[in-house]
Amino acid sequence: MIYVRRMLQHALKASYPLVKWMERWAEVASAGNLKKTKSLQEMPGPTLPSFAWDLFGRGGLSRLHELQLEGLRKYGPMWKASFGPILTVHVADPALIEQVLRQEGHHPMRSDLSSWKDYRRLRGHHYGLLTSEGEEWQTVRSLLGKHMLRPRAVEAYDNTLNNVVSDLIVKLRLRRQHRGLVTDIASDFYRFGLEGVSSVLFESRIGCLDPVVPADTERFIRSINTMFVMTLLTMAMPDWLRRLIPKPWKTFCQCWDYMFDFAKGHIDHRLREEAEKMARGEKVEGRYLTYFLSQTGLPMETVYSNVTELLLAGVDTISSTMSWSLYELSRHPGVQASLRDEVSTVLGGRRIPEAADVARMPLLKATVKEVLRLYPVIPANARVVTVGDIEVGGYVIPKNTLVTLCHFATSRDAAVFPDPDEFRPRRWMNREQGHHPYASVPFGVGKRSCIGRRIAELELYLALARILMEFKVEPDPEGGVVKPMTRTLLVPEKDINLQFIDL
Template identity: 80%
Template sequence: MLIAKKMLQQALKASGRSASPLVKYMERWAEIAAGKKNTNVDPVKTLKEMPGPSVGNFAWDLFAKRGLSRLHQLQLESVRRYGPMWKASFGPILTVHVAEPGLIEQVLRQEGQHPMRSELSSWKDYRQLRGHGYGLLTSEGEEWQAVRSLLGKHMLRPRAVEAYDGTLNNVVSDLIAKLRLRRRQDPRGLVTDIASEFYRFGLEGISSVLFESRIGCLDPVVPTETERFIQSINTMFVMTLLTMAMPSWLHQLFPKPWDTFCQCWDYMFQFAKGHIDQRLKEEAEKLARGEEVKGRYLTYFLSRTGLPMKAIYSNITELLLAGVDTISSSMSWSLYELSRHPDIQNTLREEVLTVLAGRSIPGAADVARMPLMKAVVKEVLRLYPVIPANARVITEKDIQVGGYNIPKNTLITLCHFATSRDPAVFPNPDAFQPQRWLNRDAGHHPYASVPFGVGKRSCIGRRIAELELYLALARILIQFDVKPDPDGGAVKPMTRTLLVPESDINLQFIER
């Protein structure tokens, strides 16, 4: 044990990291493994002893100080006030907040066989009200595990995801054409509100994977039903925070948030159901004519698994939401930062051109040879995680985290925005420095930046979203020099359930 401790201290000293926390953890682990009783261990504390704001102060922070839009910043403020763990009540919900990589790891290593993200109570209440099934984002236990296993075969295996690069490249081609159309409308080549274009690109991409058909998001004139679907998603996410903060009895006194929330979901289910039914009808007609049916899209795979149609409708509807904001946010912030760091943009462009060696359209295999591309996306997701905080509800037993006993069924918020901006883990944390991911000796804690989550509840669409990002960024950089708005300033993020730009990101696209 002493030899191992010394080696660990020396290794960490060489990498510039503090050895103390890991050494203590190692000592404790060794004592447990040896069956020793450590008489110096502090007694486990209860939730009553955990620091945190009073209900009145927390409500003031949230509502009087525009807190709902700055929940990500409240993480940083709370760490300064209370340390890496604190409790707070959000409406009727008591939440334990965890904002240190090692503590987040403790939670996730104890999450059990069927971990829960959070109750998403208003989402579930809507499904119960309308008689809809639960999808991957709302189901729990064995139901969730069964669907996760089915979808994982087509969304998590690298070889399965690579098969979508042709489909996604077709969508990227339409995005390039749309950017050209938009830039011609301004004498400076300025495209305003770039996030809205990337939102439509993300929705078109995930629709192509789900339905193997197009819904017109990148057409010069977007179809009315598609535009309404986009607006329904945006409004639903805004209403999610409000409806979850309100006890259900308040819906009778203040019905507008709940009614608006339900109307958005109604249209989203209707939209998805229409496309699902259309695709399955086309397949049935082919079979009736004796034609061979070969589908690669996910609706086809799910329809062949024996899942009830209610479950297929719910899962496809939720999957439509899952990847869109990831693409829109990550694309917008990536080009925003690259426009403000032209040296990094030029180096990345050279990497892409070198790998392609004269070709103009990259494939999935090409991306594997683009380390800077991956580092840029990692750094963007560190600075602007799509979900600034994730959650877990441990249902099987009480757990111990950071010296506190957390009773089972307690909502635990994992504060990813705070950990990814922690200067103890990432020096100069607010700076865009992709090179920090190229240095293997940097030794970042593996749970310090986990934008797609970790473990069984990690984002199932991660590989498809990443592939779509890489393909789009590579081709945009081949076609354009991207520059910041000459009249614009810095853009900050805000929370809208997800982390989004506080103001429009406008960029110049200069033809190369």
Template identity: 65%
Template sequence: MSQTLKLASRASLVSRSFPELWAELGFQAPARVIKTHKTLEDMPGPSVLGFFTDLFCKRGLARLHELQIEGKAKYGPVWKASFGPILTVHVAEPSLIEQVLRQEGKHPIRSDLSSWKDYRVCRGHAYGLLTAEGEEWQKLRSILGKHMLKPKEVESYTGTLNSVVSDLVRRLHHQRSCHGQQVVKDVAGEFYKFGLEGISSVLFESRIGCLELDVPQETENFIRSINRMFVMTLLTMAMPKFLHRIFPKPWKIFCESWDYMFAFAKGHIDKRMAEVAERVSRGETVEGKYLTYYLAQEKLSMKSIYGNVTELLLAGVDTISSTLSWSLYELSRHPRVQEALHEEITGVMKGGAVPSAADVAQMPLLKAVVKEALRLYPVIPGNARVISDRDIQVGEYLIPRKTLITLCHYATSRDARFFPEPDSFRPERWLRKDAAHHPYASIPFGFGKRSCIGRRIAELEVYLALARILMHFEVKPEPEGARVRPMTRTLLVPDRDINLQFVSR
């Protein structure tokens, strides 16, 4: 009997829940903790040593864009990694990128760009649109947006840009005569000069000689300074500040590069402003059509003008050079697409010599070619955001405020779910109405308030240049030329010179 009671008692204990037993014994049941979001601790990712090994023991910083694809395959659409002293969350899914960007707030921060800011503090320079934050950034964005984002304002630069394109075509004619088989060596370098001349004409309404047969030495030095600065940017950001004293060379080269760029911009601004002042003193009416003039009219300090123009100079160059280089590289390898594009251009122009903004608006294949080149080779392979005022939810994770979030555009733009045959150059994918691309799968100019403010000017410049080049030349690969692949130098650039044949039509 007693054994039966004991068994019944045990059965009763087993049948009751733990909270019931806890209450029966006179204790208050502990509160049930429900975890609604995963945290950074739950997020997968390589160890610091593992990431360092992947990065530096293989192809180094040059393969950062490839690590996006490898990271997504290994860890899923969201993972974390430490880049030197910086912890970053990588997001490689279009819907999650959209989720991040829709929570960026009133004054979004693109990324910390700590070394860029450290340099400006060190030298006492003003922040420009790329480095400013908060209300200062909002003010600069509003001022520049009046003249760089409105379609009619941008179209007004057509004549200025077409003048630069004419010089580019003449230079290509000359450069191909310098080598056998009508080859132009290092087209990215030629388009770099074109991009700098174009943005300078918009900023100063004057020319700086980039497309002359003998390029001024100061212009060559400026171009080299931009390249060195971008290479050193990743190194200086990855190194803790105390290492700058132990290994001073990267920081020294970085600062010297910026010093030259600021001095270059200041010299051209001062010269242009002095010309305007002289005309005003003679009682002449001055109507500027260049951005430096507009900035002066907005009562910005000269220090702020120097900072903004310097940043706009470097921002405008790489976009043009990269997009034109990769577009012509792929067109040279796809002659049927090139021929179809040539037919489109000549059909719209009907014997006209110089396309206008209205003309390129009637060239859908031209725009599709540029879109496809930017999908395959986004100038900025990974954009970033720092949400400074609150924690945000990204998928199943709660990301703490002030966490650096890298948006992996290179990985999403080569995702087969959104772009069949993702590594193939297929401009027609942008022309089919039934093709459904996630709107955030390929956003080479960014999105929202922190999107590229020079996008419209850059696109117009690329369209005008590409149309004119194909009106004059059939572009072919260099005979026995090697395959060119992208590599990361902060921006995405060719891993070797792109050499192309320019055959007169």
């Protein structure tokens, strides 16, 4: 009897987070049952003057992720707000996010990235995976999924990615200053991410980690950065305002022009090489993604658009997650030492991990999960209601309404994650400590989840494992706390500087 009582007490203690979000959901559900469903007009939210002050008077668009937490605190798990001409419903509760996603239909529609689409229409470009919808999106998603989502297909890229990791290690050694200090590590990891993605797309290198980066590659990197900065601004500008203040829109288009030209140049170069091999009677066995796409019968304009968008899709994920991972590990030397021991034990004397090794590194995987919980690369995702009116949390949300899924708020919610601001990777290794499955979804969920997730994760795992086998990572003695900011994506608000000390 005593044994049974202790088991029950242990189970109740372990399930505390689960109980908390179940209680919250029960409150939301009961509120909806006690009263008839409410309209969008009855939903709480800031008035236009106060919302404009929140956006532009206290840090601007860079603090959009913080506004999620403020909205949750002020208005509860759902509220509405207007951003320029766009009215959006914000959802900041994992159970309600699940409700939204379970009603999204066969062809889920993200926020329409209106300025991205406007540019493509202006230039006559086709849509890619990030901008297309409906059957067009489903066709490309199915084709790419065969080579980007199946674990065995992704494992085939580990040798390619390890070559890029080797160049990163050399780059870090060359960049070290006094006492092993490397300044602005995000810039190195950004170039590493782009080089890795390019090697998978083109099966060739573009020089991001060379001692002197080629001018065209450097310009491509600047174009990506500027384009993301301008995305939120151009989406908030109606056509008449773009004509009145043309510079932001012009800069945005110039960035996209160069990115399309850059990708098209590399695609055409690789396909010419394959054609020349075939003309010589040589066997062609392309393993890179552009080759697969070019063999599907898709128009080349569609191939160009998809490859251009895929180049963007994984770079910031890798750069940001690598930077935050090493930042947190430098501040938590005990976790770093345990992780190094895990990698060393699995490798058993080898220096270079393979894709198959990662399955035996649970702390490594938990570390990346915890970093993505604290610093989700995309702090908020969105859906457009397309299947007709839907009911969420007791409110009727009309068709065509934009719904923002506040992932930053849910992943920092104390009711779901105890001590939510603390870096605790082992919370993901405790099977008895349940988390709502929609509380932290950095790569999205379902059909609209990130197509490049598995490749990005593999590149992250291989790089982190190698770095920890080469260096002890310590904080910059003169550095302080680094916080995140929103730049369409979530990025460090200032440079992360770290010491890389030889083991």
